[in-house]
Structure formats: structure tokens, C-alpha cells
Amino acid sequence: MKKSFTRRDFLKAGGGALAGVYVLGLAGCGGQQGGGGPQGGPPDRREFEGETLSLVLKEGYEIEAIQKYKGDFEQATGTTVEIEVYDEPTARQKFILDSTSKTGAYDITSVSFWHLPEYQRASYLEPLDQWVSKARDPWLDPDAIPETATNVMSVDGELYALPHTVISGMLFYRDDLFQKHGIKAPQTSADVLSAAKVLKEAEPSISPFTGRGAPTFASLGTWLGWTWGYGAALYDDDMCPQATDPKFTQGMSDLMTLMQDYGPEDAASLTFTQAGEKFSGGNAAMMFDTTGFGGIFEDPELSQVAGKVGFSLPKGPAGNPMQWTYLEGLGISAYSDNKELAWLFLQWRMSDETTRKEALELGRFDVPNLNILESDAYAKAAKEKGLSDYTEKLPQSWENITLEHWPFVPEFSRIGDTFMQQVSSAIAGGQTAEEAMKAVQPKLESISKDAGYCK
Amino acid sequence: MHLTKRHYLIFLGPTLLVLVVMVAFPTAYVLITSFREFNLTDPAAGKPFVGFENYATLLSDPAFFAALWKSVLFTVASVALTFALGMAIALLLNRRDLSGTGLTRTVILVPLILTPLVIGAMYRFMLERDNGIINEILALVGLERIPFLANSTWAMISVILVDAWQWTPFAVLVLLAGLESLPVEPFEAARMDGASRWGEFWNITLPLLAPVIAVVLLIRTMDAFREFDKIFILTGGGPGTATQTLPIFLYRAGFQDFNMGFSAATGVIMLIIVTIVSSFYVRRIHAAGE
Secondary structure, three states, rough: OOOOOOOHHHHHHHHHHHHHHHHHHHHHOOOOOOOOOOOOOOOOOOOOOOOOOEEHHHHHHHHHHHHHHHHHHHHHOOOEEEEEEOOOOHHHHHHHHHHHHHOOOOEEEEEEEHHHHHHOOOOOOOOOOHHHHOOOOOOOOHHOOOOHHHOOOEEOOEEOOOOEEEEOOOEEEEEEHHHHOOHHHHHHEHHHHHHHHHHHHHHHEEOOEEEEOOOOOHHHHHHHHHOOOOOOEEEEOOOOEEEEHHHHHHHHHHHHHHHHOOOOOOOOOHHHHHHHHHHHOOOOEEEEEEHHHHHHOOOOOOOOOOOOEEOOOOOOOOEEOOOOEEEEEEEEEEEOOOHHHHHHHHHHHOHHHHHHHHHHHOOOOOOHHHHHHHHHHHHHHHHHOHHHHHHHHHHHHHHHOOOOOOOOOOHHHHHHHHHHHHHHHHHHHHHHHHHHHHHHHHHHHHHHOOOOOOO | OOOOHHHHHHHHHHHHHHHHEEEEEEEHHHHHHOOOOOOOOOHHOOEEEEEHHHHHHHHOOHHHHHHHHHHHHHHHHHHHHHHOOOHHHHHHHHOOOOHHHHHHHHOOOOOEEEEHHHHHHHHHHOEEEEEEHHHHHHHHHHOOOOOOOOOOHHHHHHHHHHHHHHHHHHHHHHHHHHHHOOOOHHHHHHHOOOOOHHOOOOOOHHHEEEEHHHHHHHHHHHHHHOOHHHHHHOOOOOOOOOOOHHHHHHHHHHHHHHHHHHHHHHHHHHHHHHHHHHHHHHHHHHHHHH
16 A cells, blocks of 8 residues: 655654754763862973863953964964964854864963953863962962063953953053144043044144044943043942942043044944044054054054154043053963963063063064063164154053942943943934943943842 | 655655754754753853743843834835836846846846855945045035945835845846736737826736735745845945844843843844735735736
């Protein structure tokens, strides 16, 4: 008797296929945290000959030295270093997805300090204190790294990344225009506002001010750092948001005025690159941002205003120096099978020989190695580039670094995005700072409550 | 040849496997995930089952409704513009008395060939206020520069126009094929009766073309509702949340906050919306076919 293919048969076939896929999927899973801690004593540099190290890095000037000089490490150790470079969100996604799948595809990752609490909570990074104490190679001089930097790259007293970028807040201004119009170099937030007012009339073709307004957490540093000068922080010690606090709102209001009334028309969408291009292209007279821009603005190959830039470390009405706290380092994946080699690489990265070449050959004058900053060769090179004023202010700017104003919690990305979306909307839509802070306060309260803070 | 159940299984097996792997399994996984609290950066918390909590959070979040509104606005505007332009160009290309239509039919495909990411990146530069070519042209003719991507209203207009620019050729292709397949007798009869061009279009062309129009609108609506690449590259959902459509909202929840349960719930809601809208169009197509 002819048997027809019924719906029941179809479902059985589909179910069989589904079960097959499920079993295949299970077979592909696996992985666990990689090899244990340091074996004791500095490793022999040639011990890992033939091995390959995989890095996933965030793009930025700090990785230029790694890309250019990795051959030195490869030669010294007989290993191969493979590097993948992405924009920050993509680099973070790749590292997190690798860590959640526990495959250990990456040995080393870029670590922005603001993601440290998140990574530490998830145990994605190898703690480094034991490596520093038990397996230090002569490449590493821990005393050469600014103490504030290692403190910031630590969570609950445990170090998780060696910092290769230490950035603080700085105001860059067009010294030539200031001198032309008899404006004194801004030392306070009030000076910045009054200079902006003068410049708006005196130089109508140039925006008096520029800064970050893009609606992402990467812009948060500008706004929280500025308001710190007013003695205000977005959160109190219990992680309860205080966006509507009068001091905080006043700080936000002044910066909002600078961005709305004295900033470029597209201020609401400016990322750090775009804001920097406004200044380096001669389209803005002042920029409050990170110290990392100093070398860029004075490089004639990268900037149209080289030789015309002044630098200051302004303070707010509360006497606090304005911040732009950002640190970045290299961390070892908890799932790496090459932790000893990875640790050797981290030490090479921060070595005097690598950072000296980085400063003198690549022109990266804010390299965070105090041995290099105190050297005669560095001082001479800075003078030749016209960066003496900038390099002299660098150590002070690093000492100014504080995290008192910073939401150093795993929920940082969500907080930053939520806050900056409101700020960016306000800049674009002409809202006042008060209105924006009233609108964002309940959203931040919701995030705190979801995370179990602010009880 | 006498086909048995075994033959059917052999022939259908690979297709079934692809369907299960590519469609059913991921959809089921997303659905299950939407009922769990699951954050990739908090593995210690596990993936506890929380029932409809993610949906409750989503449906009480003003940001979700704001994103939904932006999605509706973007979809309706982009689809309407794509259809209107596509129909106008298709009607022109369908005319035998115009020269150069052959070349135009080829050139017009260029936007369709480019990937959305490339289009987004290209227009991001072109629309830039200080250095973009469009603003340079505006300045050249004495007009004020426009912050296309930094002004809330202009940002939404810009993403709609860019999307319409990419997909109008698709509408042209499909509508032109439909126009070319229409019978000539009704048109000849109408002309003999003294009907105007507009009368012909409204009373003959549109009704006969209804199934094709429904297909164009269906595909465009589904595509526009889930458009992500171009908006992400052009504005990132900004300024503020001016262009934060549902796909951008979902991306932020899933790939910036890594809140997989919440973003899965968002995805399921999007699937329900698209299914409801699509079934409306499909019914329309069936009705027109009958």
C-alpha cells in the first residue's frame, strides 16, 4: 500500500534535524580558564620560542609602538605576535564574546579603565599583582609607571592591566588668537567662558569652543571632568545619582553654554576625533579634552595650528582641576593558554627601550614612563618640537587624576550612554542643562536600582 | 518512479536542516533567552528564568516607545518616498518614445549594488557640515551650511533620504517589470474612449499593478523596519536619540550593555510587529490575485 508523507512525518524529520544540530552545538562548546599563575621567577625569554601570541587591541596612538616595534619582541623571544585592531566598541565586543565562550582566542586585550569593573566582575582578566611580585623581567620597572595610573588600573587593590596610556584633562587654546585680542590664557572655567564671549565677536568665522557631544559613553569624561571643577559628581558614595544637584547643574550649564552658544553647529554629534579635527583644522579656538591631543596639535603633519597652541590646566569655581580621566592598558585574558608569554609581552611593552623609541621616534610625548620623562634626550626632543610647555605640565596633569567623580562600576557603559544621549539631545534641541538633568535623573535612578545600588 | 517516504526525506532533508539551523533554532533560542535574565558581563549571575519580566521592563520603558515611533516614522517615510520615486521612474522608463532608457536602467542599479555600510560611510562624509561636498555646494551657491547629522530634524530626514536613495532602484526594477507585463488592451480601449493619462494611470495601471505594488511595499516595509547599518554609520542613533530606531535600540541593549535577555525581548517584539504588518500585505496580495 502506498504510504504518503504526512505532517507527522515532516515534524519527526524536523525534530530529528533539530536534535542533531543541538548535539553538534554541544560538541562545539567547551573551554575553561587557561593555565595557572606564575611558576616563580622571571621566565627565560627564549622559553616560548615558536609560540604565537594573539592580541585584540583598540585603535589609538598608543598601539603604534606595538605595531611598529613588535619585531623587537619577536626577535628577543623567538615568538610570533599577531595583532587585530578595531574601534573601541568592536574590540570590547570581540574580547567579551571570546571570554564568554571561553575559547581563549586572544591572549592580550586593550583595557580601557572604565570597563575594568565590568571585566573584573566577570573574571575575564588575569590579576597581575602575583605576576609583578613573582615573575618580573628586567624589562619592567614598576617605579617608572605613575602611581596614580596603577591605582586606577586596579580594582579592590588588585592590578589588572599595565597602563600604557595615562590621560588627564587639559585646555588647548589658540595662543596666537588670544595674543591678537589681548585675552589672557584661561586658568579657570570663568576665564574660558569670558574668552569664548570675546572670540565670538572678534573671530566670527571660528567657533570659540569645541568638545565632545556625541551621545555615547566615550563623551562622558568631558562633562563629568568639567563639573568636577565645580566640586560636583554625578553620583554620591552610595551610587545614588545627583544630576539635579545645584553645583552639578551649574557646571553642566556652563559647559552646555559653551557647546550651544560658542560651539560648532554640529556640536551634538562630535566624537573625540571630530572635535579634535575642529581644533587642529583651525575651526575652533579652544578645546577642553584629554592631554593626549597635545602632541597631535603641535605636529605640523597632523595639525594646521602647530606652533600656535597654548596649554593650560584650568580649575573650576571649587578650586578642583578639571578632569578628563582616561587610562588604557594591556591586560591578559583569564582564558589565555599563554599567560607567561603574555606577561612577558606586557613588560616589554612598558620597557624603557620600547617607550623611549615611542617618545623619540614616534613623537608620542605623553608616554607614561617616568624614566623617559626625566631623561635629557626627552627634554631635548620636546624642546625641538616646541612641546616643552606641554611636557612640563604632563606630570602635574597625571597627579591631578582622580576617580572621585567617576562612576567606576560595571554599569558604566549604560550610565554613560544614557547620560550622554540626554546631553546630546539637549545640545541639538536647545534644551537647558536644568531641563536635561531633570530628564536624565530618573533614568539614572532606574539604572542604579536595577544594579542594586542606592538602597 | 514510485516515491516513498524515504525519498521525500532525502530530498527535503537538506532544506529542513538549513531551515532548522538558520531559522528555527536561532528564533527559538532568542525566544527562550527573552524569558531569562542574562548579561554577558555578569556570568556569575547565571541565566535565571524571569518569565515576562524583560517584556514588562521593555513595555514600561519610554525609550522603547520613542524608538518604536522613530522606526515607524522612518519606515513610513522611506517606503512612501521609495515607492513614489520608484513608480515615477518606472513609468518614465516604460515609455518607448524616450531615448537613453536602456543606459538609465543599468546606471540606476548602482545604489543597489553598494553595501549599506559603504553607503553609510560615503554619505557620512558627504553630509559633514564643514567638509562635506553637499555643504560645499550649498556654500558655493550662497546658502547656509546645514548640520545634517547633528540636528535632530535634519538627521532623521538625512537617514530617510539615504535609505530611499539606496532602495528606489529596487522599486524601479520590480514596478517596471510589472508595468511591462500589463496587457495593452485595456489601455488601448481607454485611449479610444478618450481617457487622460492620469485617468489611465489611476483607473487602469494602479489596479492592475496592485499585486506588484503590494510586493514592493511588503519587502520595503520589512527592510526599512529593520534597517540598521546605514543609520548606525551615519548617526549612531543620534544626535541624542533622534534617530534611535528599534534596531539601534536593540543593538545598544545587546552589544553595548550586553543585556541579552532584554535585547532578545526587543527582538521578539520586533518580530511580532513585522509579522502583523506583513500578514496585512500578504492578505492584500492574495486578494488581488483572486
